[in-house]
Amino acid sequence: MDLDLNYQPKLPRDKSKKIAIVGAGEIVREAHLPAYKMAGFHVVGITDSVQLRAEQLAERYAIPKVYQSVEDLVADTDVEIVDIAVGASSQPSIVESVVAAGKHVLCQKPLGETYAMAKHIVNMCSAVGVKAAVNQQMRWAPGIAATRTIVERGWLGQLTQATIQVNVHTAFEHWPFLRQIDTLEVMYHSIHYMDAIRYLLGTPEYIYADGARYPGQVSHGETRTMIHMKFPGELRALIHDNHNNWADESDWYATFRFEGTDGIVKGTNGALYNYPQGQEDTLSFLSKELHPDFWFRPILKGKWFPHAFMGTMGELMRAVEENREPSNSVADNLKTLQMVFAAYLSMDENRPVWLSEIQ
Incomplete structure (x- = not known):
């Protein structure tokens, strides 16, 4: 096998x-x-x-x-x-x-x-x-790339839901250009999770999002978000981000979980542990096709930063070499940006926003 x-x-x-x-x-x-x-x-x-x-x-x-x-x-x-x-x-x-x-x-x-x-x-x-x-580049982070292989091989069966959860402390104010902008967390952080989810599950139909600040924060934009995504049929996804965890790093977490009728894959985004040093991603998965009740725990090598950056440039170079469009093309990215701007419109109007509304 x-x-x-x-x-x-x-x-x-x-x-x-x-x-x-x-x-x-x-x-x-x-x-x-x-x-x-x-x-x-x-x-x-x-x-x-x-x-x-x-x-x-x-x-x-x-x-x-x-x-x-x-x-x-x-x-x-x-x-x-x-x-x-x-x-x-x-x-x-x-x-x-x-x-x-x-x-x-x-x-x-x-x-x-x-x-x-x-x-x-x-x-x-x-x-x-x-x-x-x-x-x-999160598409090429070890945990997400390995999950892509698991999904493509059908080991999860029919996909039913996905969750990415982050609860850390991020000093956004250390990046001067981020202090003054009103579109912060989704535009500059959760955009990665949106793109990764779309890479694995396809493009959602609509997004329902909420964003909030934290009392006394220096940055103008949102630093806490909850983003609900509805896909065709019964598939759903959720991103839950908080960048204001004041506890020590032992309480921080950055996890992902993808579920289907025949399997589950879950893991950690190691780059956000002990940031900026980070650690390697972890992954475990269960698949009825492979074994009725055994959790596989492969050891992954590499991190989101910097290893995944080999993927973005490498894919562009391969596209030049093979005379084709890169999978992370600017045209493809418009779909991820539809998700981002749908999230902000949803925050403003407190309603689900269909991606078709972003033109």
């Missing part, structure tokens, strides 16, 4: 494509560049609005070029793929320059601050025919 869960990110045969990065912040330092080093990807340049940050990362990761500007990066004919790691408000103008130069692009999430902005990016990429993907 084959119990290999096939969860490691698939990498391109040709790893020599030249990558340049826009942005030198924490996520690039702690996730993008460590992942690309592990994968053997070829990063040739970097730029940032704070030149010193780009220079420091270039020295740390032996990146040969530090560009003075995005324009200089885009003008470099050696660069084949541009990895954008900046805020959503800056992304459209950068994408416009990148695709005008005929370069492939890995966009940051959220793809757009509005659904119209995201569609504009999709249209720009489509018009010139470049490959364009979104860094929704």
Whole structure:
């Protein structure tokens, strides 16, 4: 019996494509560049609005070029793929320059601050025919990727429900750009869980969501959310997030659970334990098809940060190599953004919002 869960990110045969990065912040330092080093990807340049940050990362990761500007990066004919790691408000103008130069692009999430902005990016990429993907990397987190294999093999039977629960303390105020925005938790955190659930279960019909602040919090936006998703038939999903757990880390948890008529898979999202160091994901599953009452507990290797970042860039590179659309394409990501903006409309109007309403 084959119990290999096939969860490691698939990498391109040709790893020599030249990558340049826009942005030198924490996520690039702690996730993008460590992942690309592990994968053997070829990063040739970097730029940032704070030149010193780009220079420091270039020295740390032996990146040969530090560009003075995005324009200089885009003008470099050696660069084949541009990895954008900046805020959503800056992304459209950068994408416009990148695709005008005929370069492939890995966009940051959220793809757009509005659904119209995201569609504009999709249209720009489509018009010139470049490959364009979104860094929704939780699809390649070990626990989620292994669950995908279990679902595809039919070991859960007919899917009935999914739950992702997070109860931790996240100091959102440490990211200055997050302090002032009104759309915080769903747009910048639960967007990952929405995309992962859609990756595993398909796209829901409607969303009913509620978001709340915590007394005395510094950030403007919501830091507690409950998101209910209805799928066709009897399938349902729930995301329950609280980022204000004031107890010590022994009380924190970040779990997922997917259930079906023939099986159950459950596990932990190790990246949120002992953050930012994190730990490896855990997974256990029960399947009537394999054994009537035995819980399989495979040992997973790797974490969401940084290992899953090999998956997003690797999938884009494989799409270029195989001349196809990446599974995490900008067009595909519009469906995840419909979920995000449906959640915010639901919060505002206190009602279920059908995804078809987000156009």
